[in-house]
Amino acid sequence: MVVIDQDFEKRLMAGMPAKLQIIADGRNSNTAGTAQSYVNTIAADFTTRWRAENGPEANSGVKVTTRAWYNPSLETRWYMIPSLIGTITMMMTLMLTAMSVAREREAGTFDQLLVTPFRPSEIMVGKALPSMLVGLSQSTTILLVAQLWFQIPFTGSYFILYLGLVLFLSAAVGIGLFISSLAANMQQAMIYSFVLLMPFMLLSGLTAPIGNMPDILQYFTLINPLRYAISITHQVYLEDAGISQLLPEMLALVAIAAITLPFSAWLFRNRLT
Structure with missing residues (x-):
């Protein structure tokens, strides 16, 4: 499931960090891992295109941060x-x-x-x-x-x-x-x-x-x-x-x-x- 904040574009245009949440069910590890790989690839391509369009000085983009629910330390x-x-x-x-x-x-x-x-x-x-x-x-x-x-x-x-x-x-x-x-x-x-x-x-x-x-x-x-x-x-x-x-x-x-x-x-x- 993909959750996009309503001010995603506004914050991105202003050069501020924009939040994008991807929720994957880790109980099916193969499917979740494949989906996460696709998301990481899409995020990297988007960031590359964004910085190419807005110049190398653009600090904004998409940064992927992974966090596990119910077991944050992955123990x-x-x-x-x-x-x-x-x-x-x-x-x-x-x-x-x-x-x-x-x-x-x-x-x-x-x-x-x-x-x-x-x-x-x-x-x-x-x-x-x-x-x-x-x-x-x-x-x-x-x-x-x-x-x-x-x-x-x-x-x-x-x-x-x-x-x-x-x-x-x-x-x-x-x-x-x-x-x-x-x-x-x-x-x-x-x-x-x-x-x-x-x-x-x-x-x-x-x-x-x-x-x-x-x-x-x-x-x-x-x-x-x-x-x-x-x-x-x-x-x-x-x-x-x-x-x-x-x-x-x-x-x-x-x-x-x-x-x-x-x-x-x-x-x-x-x-x-």
Whole structure:
């Protein structure tokens, strides 16, 4: 987007600095970099022509000054550390949830669940809530480390951040319970978890922008809850985003949880009976 001040020509004719703002979305680094290169070339050509028309003594022209929003110093930790809030939390939550029922089978206590007065859905809730609490505690620890140790300023709302984390953990728990219902022992649960964690992390936007990925991989990222968790964390932590701005990500997490949790409950119920 190009923003030109209304007095641009007037200030330029008077030999005064004139402002021209170019806003590029840095989340798509290739497109933003290409657009910035075009703008720099156009600005240099304009300045050359202006000074040729007005003489070498003309001091005015267009000078390009680049400034990054939300990370003015371009420090990598400002991007990576908030991303770890969702990444590390998902690793722990998925592993704990996936091994919850598998641990019962391997320990030989799985049959005892059959004679309890609890329904399968209640057993699932009992397996899911501790993992969610551990995930929230872990995300809080990483959040404190980011602010107190790495001195990354938090600009958003804690309520919105934790609302997004709860939705994210609900989706992650649904996937973990699905794995747990399929695995016969803890080794299988661990292998299944690692098989899912690797593509989840690679297709989350943590190491490479999603817009730079091939189109077919971008479609696969739509079912990745970690993608939305990292997006929510970045926008709340660095950009002070509100619920209206985060609504697409939150609705996507609700949709993933609404599919994985009932399906895991159905699978868990059939494995019990």
